[in-house]
Structure formats: C-alpha cells, structure tokens
Amino acid sequence: MTPGTAASAVPRRPADAVDDAPPTLPELHRRVTDWFAGSARDLPWREATCSPWGILVSEVMLQQTPVVRVLPVWHEWLDRWPSPADLAAEPSGSAVRHWGRLGYPRRALRLHAAATAVVERHGGAVPATYDDLLALPGVGTYTAAAVAAFAFGRRETVVDTNIRRVHARLFAGSALPAPALTAAETQRAAALLPHDEALSVRWNAAVMELGAVVCTARAPQCSACPVLDACAWVAAGRPAPDYVPRGQAWAGTDRQVRGAIVAVLRHSDAPIPRSLLLDTPVDLTMASAGGTAAVLPGPLAALHGLQAPAEQLERALAGLLADGLAEERADGVRLPG
Numbered sequence: 001m002t003p004g005t006a007a008s009a010v011p012r013r014p015a016d017a018v019d020d021a022p023p024t025l026p027e028l029h030r031r032v033t034d035w036f037a038g039s040a041r042d043l044p045w046r047e048a049t050c051s052p053w054g055i056l057v058s059e060v061m062l063q064q065t066p067v068v069r070v071l072p073v074w075h076e077w078l079d080r081w082p083s084p085a086d087l088a089a090e091p092s093g094s095a096v097r098h099w100g101r102l103g104y105p106r107r108a109l110r111l112h113a114a115a116t117a118v119v120e121r122h123g124g125a126v127p128a129t130y131d132d133l134l135a136l137p138g139v140g141t142y143t144a145a146a147v148a149a150f151a152f153g154r155r156e157t158v159v160d161t162n163i164r165r166v167h168a169r170l171f172a173g174s175a176l177p178a179p180a181l182t183a184a185e186t187q188r189a190a191a192l193l194p195h196d197e198a199l200s201v202r203w204n205a206a207v208m209e210l211g212a213v214v215c216t217a218r219a220p221q222c223s224a225c226p227v228l229d230a231c232a233w234v235a236a237g238r239p240a241p242d243y244v245p246r247g248q249a250w251a252g253t254d255r256q257v258r259g260a261i262v263a264v265l266r267h268s269d270a271p272i273p274r275s276l277l278l279d280t281p282v283d284l285t286m287a288s289a290g291g292t293a294a295v296l297p298g299p300l301a302a303l304h305g306l307q308a309p310a311e312q313l314e315r316a317l318a319g320l321l322a323d324g325l326a327e328e329r330a331d332g333v334r335l336p337g
Contacts, residue, residue, distance in 0.1 A: 023230050028170075029194050029203055035226035036206030041213070043067065044074070045150075046205070052126035052151035054078050059143050059150075060111050065102050067212075073100040084115035085124045093335030096325060097266045105262055105325055109336075110138025128152040149204050155197045157190045158204040162211025167192070169215060173232035175241035176217065217245070252306075257316040260303040262325060262335075267299045271332030277303070278313045 023031070044050060045058035057077055061070045076098060081087035087095065095108040114136040118126055126147070127133055133144035145156040164177035164185055171192075177185060194200045214221045222228055233239070250256055261277055308316070317333070320326040327336050 025192065028227055028230060029199060031226045032206045032210060033199065033202045036202065036209055040209050052147065053084055055151040056126055056147050057111060059146050060107050061102060063107065064104060069102060073102055083124060084118040084126065087112055087115040088119045091337045093337055096262065096335050106323060109324055113137035114139060126151065130154065130156055149201050153197060153201055155193065155200040157186065157193055159186055159189045160208060162208045163189065165217060166207050166211045166215045169233035170227060170231050173236045175233060175239060176245065179243060254312060254316050254319065257306060257308045257312055258320055260306060261316055261320060264299040264303055265326060265333065265335050271329055271334040273332045277317060277333060278310065
C-alpha cells in the first residue's frame with residue numbers, strides 16, 4: 001500500500017450507522033489522537049521531562065512484559081543509572097542483578113551493551129536517528145523506530161503487537177494480525193502514518209495505547225473505542241480469529257530453571273558453588289560449610305523445589321554461562337563481573 005491509497009483502505013461503517021460515509025484518514029487520525037489526549041495512561045516515560053535514555057530503557061523493559069511489572073524496576077534503574085554512562089560504568093552483572101523479575105534477563109545485558117556503545121560512539125548521548133539507534137547492540141527495528149519517534153519526535157513507522165492488532169481489526173477486518181509481522185503490515189502502517197511529524201508521533205503512541213487498553217487481544221472493549229463505527233472487524237460481525245495464539249509455556253521449561261538459577265545468583269554477593277546449584281541438598285542450612293545456603297533459603301528452596309532433572313539443571317546453567325548471564329570461577333558461579 002502506498003500513501004496515496006491509504007484513505008481507500010479505510011473501512012465502511014456498519015450498516016446500522018446513521019451516516020454510511022466512511023471517515024477519511026485525517027478524521028481517523030483526529031479521533032484516535034483526541035481519544036489518546038484524554039484517556040492515555042499517565043506513564044513516566046511519556047512525560048516531557050523524560051530523557052531519551054529513560055525512553056530507551058522503557059522500550060526494552062516493556063518487550064513482552066506488562067506495564068505494571070515494569071514501572072517499579074524502571075524507576076529503580078533510572079534512580080540508580082540516570083544516564084547511559086552511569087550504567088556503562090558498572091559491570092554487566094549489576095544490570096542483571098537489578099533486572100528484578102521482568103524475565104528474559106538477556107535484555108539487561110543488551111541494555112548494558114547499548115549503554116556502553118552510547119558512551120563509546122556518541123559521547124554518552126542516546127543517538128537521535130533510526131540508523132544510529134539500530135546500530136546499537138540489542139536494538140532492533142521496533143525499538144529504534146520507537147525511540148526515534150518518542151524521544152526525538154521523528155516520523156518513523158512504529159509497529160508493535162498492539163498496533164498490528166488495531167490495524168488488523170480496523171482496516172483488514174481480521175480478529176488478529178498474522179502470527180508474525182509481514183511486509184504487507186509494515187507497508188500498511190507506513191501508508192497510514194500522518195505526514196506531519198508531530199502528528200505522526202501522537203498517532204503512533206495513540207494507536208499503541210488503543211491496542212493496549214481497549215482493542216485488546218482477548219476482551220476488546222469496543223464500546224470505548226473512538227473509531228468503533230469505522231471498524232471493519234465490527235462491520236464484519238466480529239469474526240473469530242483463524243488461528244489460536246499459543247502462550248509460551250513456563251512450568252517445567254529450561255526458561256523456568258534458568259530463571260530460578262539467576263534468582264539465586266542475584267541474591268548473593270559471593271560466588272555460589274556449582275554443587276549447590278545442581279545438587280539438591282538434604283538440608284539447605286547444612287549444604288555449604290561456608291553457610292551460603294543459610295542466607296539464601298528462599299531462592300535455593302525455589303530452585304530445588306522445581307525438582308528439575310540433573311540434565312536440565314546442567315543444561316540451564318550451561319546456557320546461562322554461554323549467554324553471558326553468569327560466569328564460573330574456581331570458587332563458584334556468579335553474575336558477570
């Protein structure tokens with residue numbers, strides 16, 4: 001789809017609407033951004049005073065993690081490391097230690113690597129262009145576009161899961177977008193983007209928020225939607241999705257075991273003997289002559305309470321070491337220094 005054909009993709013209103021004329025694309029821009037101005041959640045990374053670094057941190061933390069879990073960790077990070085240079089001056093293990101329970105702790109390592117690159121390549125200032133952002137370690141196309149738009153007011157095509165879902169329903173009449181991002185979706189998002197730079201930033205943020213709080217995957221609140229009468233999915237009778245999204249398994253997976261091992265490492269300033277991680281102790285308080293287990297009953301109990309097979313524990317630890325989320329020395333395993 002090209003910008004010249006975007007308006008023709010605007011769906012017709014439902015047959016029972018008072019006015020059958022489809023709204024123009026500028027009208028949809030106005031309605032959605034007006035709704036956002038009055039209904040958007042009050043989030044700290046949306047404040048005018050938030051630094052580009054704060055926005056970059058938020059975008060990485062929010063990947064596959066809900067806002068309610070991100071908020072306290074984001075505040076802690078920005079208090080502890082208010083600039084990229086502050087984080088880059090610390091060992092990468094500090095980033096993992098303070099990642100909390102956000103999951104996917106490799107994101108903490110990526111943020112640390114990105115902060116180091118910002119210091120080395122850009123004098124400590126988060127770069128403002130899409131290309132420079134994309135060149136940072138661990139920054140993908142979505143994050144580069146989002147930071148360029150929301151931190152620097154650039155006209156960029158931002159496409160996340162929420163935006164994809166709104167576009168699929170509003171313009172294609174589908175309950176859900178394709179399981180993976182397609183070129184056609186990206187082209188449609190680009191065609192729908194307002195030409196005005198400031199309006200494009202508001203549109204990106206507004207559609208993302210609409211998908212997050214109204215046009216949700218499982219229970220859309222259609223009555224609260226500012227473009228309900230223009231929704232192709234509603235006009236088609238809200239057809240069911242043509243596939244069933246599958247959530248990622250957790251219980252019993254290597255991810256769960258890896259997370260439990262990281263939790264033990266996060267709660268200890270001293271290296272943890274490999275045997276303490278991989279061998280289920282009969283008595284946690286007697287498992288180590290140095291008393292390490294006695295000060296870590298919670299994380300160790302949680303790890304061994306999983307009753308993971310020995311080969312899974314070995315595999316999980318090996319994966320953490322290979323990914324740089326842990327390091328092993330003669331005296332034990334610890335977070336990277």
